[in-house]
Amino acid sequence: MSKKNKSKDSSSKKKKQHKAPAGKTRQKSSAAGVRGVIEITRSGMGYVTVPDMERDVIVRPQHFNTALHGDTVEVQITKSGGGGGRMEGEITRVVERKQTQFIGRISIQKNYNFFIPETDRPMPDLFIPAEKLNGATNNDKVVAKLTAWDKAKRVPEGEVLELVKQEAENDIAMKQILLSAGFNLSFDDEVMEQAERFPDGVSADEVKKRRDFRDVLTFTIDPVDAKDFDDALSIKKGTNGLYEIGVHIADVSHYVIPGTALDDEAYARATSVYLPDRVSPMLPERISNELCSLRPREDKYTFSAVFKITGKGEIKDVWLGRTVIHSDHRFTYEQVQEIIEAGEGLYGEEILLLNTLAQKMRKDRFKKGAINFSSQEVRFVLDENRKPIGITIKESKEAHQLIEEFMLLANKHVAEYIGKIVVKDKPVPFPYRVHDTPDEAKLGPFMVFAKKYGHTFDVSSPQRIAESFNQMLKDAQGKPEQHVLEALGIRTMAKAVYTAENIGHYGLGFEHYCHFTSPIRRYPDVLVHRVLQQCLDNEPQIDKKMEAKCKHCSERERSAMESERAANKYKQVEYMSQFLGEEFEGVVSGVASFGFWVETVEHKCEGLVSLFSLNDFDDFRHIEEDYCLVGKRSGRTFRMGDKVTIKVVAANLEKRQLDYELVLGHLASTENKVLQPTKFQHPKKKRGKK
The missing domain is CATH 2.40.50.140 (Nucleic acid-binding proteins)
Known part of the structure; x- marks a missing residue:
């Protein structure tokens, strides 16, 4: 189950987020600590x-x-x-608790059974009562859960959840990544029981409370392997040359009710985690893949943003509320892209109109200050044992942009609606998705670096900075420095987060923004739905814990991203281990005082070239502000974006680490000196025997 990136966060700012003054401590010690x-x-x-x-x-x-x-x-x-x-x-x-489930081995003694965790941090063994072994025998590798441990219990207690197959090393590694980040591998029985309790279909009584869109043309557009279809688009021709376009989102909040075990678990996870070979879902499949998935030819509850739009993309009216829909067709991105390119196909007229509107909205967004960073998604092709056998690169095409623009539109207008509501002279607590202006400490060195390639920045205002970024990206298109400028430019950006304090979304150029469109996989979207319904009912509530909830969701999002990076790195190492001793073209993707990283052109797999391996050639020093290493004797530089040829020398799965060596034969012919863009060319990669 894979998921599209529906709301691009790279990220108009009203005011600075508060920071404690240097040298001062805001939180003070108390009796409670x-x-x-x-x-x-x-x-x-x-x-x-x-x-x-x-x-x-x-x-x-x-x-x-x-x-x-x-x-x-x-x-x-x-x-x-x-x-x-x-x-x-x-x-x-x-x-x-960050983590309550662990992987380890069972030790069965005469009178006691213990679970010995396999962790790199010290922790005690868990006592496992005999009735909680669940079939595990001595020395079995298992997943166990910490169930009880307080001051009265000297030893923590646990239970075995599942046996782990010994032959599936990569499976164990993926599970360990999830568990270490605090994402449980399974749902508790109470959570599963609550999810199974809901009936299929829709009820007549509930439908009466909703706006009925079941007779309006509606379809979904998702990745080919998606199972949780959490958004759909409807379209019909209105009067006065207007089109009524509905953005319909799975109504997860209809099923996930505050105070239930189902809601507690969804909040604890706060997000689904997408690894190369699996998904760790925020909600049980009964909710995510069945009840809430907007599958074709089924009536479904939705929460919708319905727009009346002119043919030029002008928004004349917005309606927000709960609905019921019936999807007429399920499209994949590839199918929609074919229709766009061919200019015809199933529901071709409607899709082409939506695409025209999306492209107009996209163009207008960039004109108003959104930053146009491009992105590539690297995905692994896996065999039946989940081992990588190939790599594909997915780029954003018009079919993806069609969905992205309408999701952004819905997210923006929901946040704008909530932003106008005041309770007791205060804004209603709401989980905004915000993005601060670029980090000044990072922006300065980047501007100096970009200037070496002829790109200048106007820093007189956040708007001018965004315009400068877009001009740079446009001018660098297709040039050797394009990818290094994009990569370094992204690093200057702040991280988008959830907060009840709205400072706007810089990267998107929006004064108001939230996440409304993916409640199956993001808990903040569920919170948005709840607050939105309260406001539509004229019963907004003051949730004093909203900021704490936002912080929790941001932290869980970061943990998910770290897990995804770790899993991708594991798969890179697993894949490249078959090429030990072989040579490939690569691009310098990062520089540090101890070496530089190289990403292979063919596989997009990154490994480290240690300076230790170059000691015989020269003594290199790190020029931090120029993102490069410079040889003291030769003046040879290694700068981000340089093309090099490397040899794969080590692939350590346990450390998730690839080691490369530079093919030194290519160094003698290079002439580039410090602070000059690389101009030399390397021969194509050479293959050794497999």
Whole structure:
């Protein structure tokens, strides 16, 4: 089950996010202590990182009080750290567990059964009652869950959830990545029971409460392997030359009710995680793939944004509310792209009109300040054992942009509607999706670097900066420096986050923005639906915990992204291990004081060329502001974007690490000096024997 990227976040800003002044601590110690996240080192020492405190708090193992690595905890300061010393503390309470499921082995003794976790951070074994072994025998590898551990219990208790097949090394690795990030591999029985309790279809009573779109042409457009169709488009010709276009989103909030185990689990996960060979869903499949999936020829509950639009793309009216739809057809992106290119096909007139409108909206968005970063999606082709046997590169085409623009339109107008609502002279708490202006510390060096290629920036306002970015991207199109400027430009950008404080979305050029269109896979969208319905009912509520919920969702999103990167890296190493000793063309994709990274042109797989492997050739130094390494004797540079030839020398699956060596025969003929763009060419890759 794969999912499209419907709302591009690279990311108009009203005001700066608040930051604590340098040298000051906003959060103060109290009788209950301060709250933070504990990191337990491999040596067993704990360090609690507290927001807005300059230094972390040391916690010794005897004071962990059942805390495990990554848990959110309250810590009581016992030593102030005055006179240059370190603050120390004792954990008084575990607020939230990061991880409750683990992979390890079962040890069955005469009177006791224990689960021994396979982790790189110290943690105690779990006592497993005999009735909780679930068929596991001595030395079996299993997934186990921590079920109970408090001060009264000296030893934590657990239960076996499933046996792990020994032959599936890559399967174990993917599960370990998910578990380490705090994403459970399965749903509790209570959650599954609640999901199964809902009846199929729609009820006549509920339909009466909704706007009925079942007789309007409606279809979905998704990836070929998608199973959760969470959005659909409807279109019909209205009066006065207007078109009525509906953006219909699966009504997850109809099923996922606050206070239920189903909602608690969805909130805890906060997002689905998309790894190369699997999906860790936010909701059970009964919800995501059946009840809420907008499958063709089935009546479904939806939450909709319906627009009356002119042929020129002008929005004349917007209606928001709950609906019921009946999808007439399920399209893949490839099918819609064929219709766009051929100019005909099933529902061709409607699709071509939607595409024309989407392209007009897209062009207008960039004119108003959205930044036009291009993107490529690298996907692995897997065999029946989930091992990578090939790599494909998916680029955004007009079919993808069609969906993207209408999703952006719906997200924007929902946020604009909520942004006008005030309760007791205050904005209604709402999970906005915001994106701050570029980081000044990163933007400065980047502008200096871009200027070497003839690109200048106007920094007189955020709008001018965005215009400068777009001009640079346009001018660099097709030139050797294009990809390095794109990659480095993206790094100057702030990270988009969820917050109740609306500062706008810089990368999209929107003053108001939220996530409304993917509630099957994102919990903030569920929150948006709930707040929107309250406002439509004229019953907006003050949720004092909204900002905390936004922070949690942002943190879970980051964890999901880190898991996806780790899994992609594992698959890269798994794939490239078949090419040990072979040579390939590559492009320098990153530079550090200890070496540089190279991404192969053919496979898009990144490995490290260590400076240690170049010591015999020259002594290189790192020029940070120019993103390059320079040889002290030869003046030879390695800069991001340079073309090189490498040899694959090591592929370590356990560390998820690829090691490359530069093919040194190509260095003698190069002439480029420091601060000059690379002009030399390398021969094509040479293949050795497999």
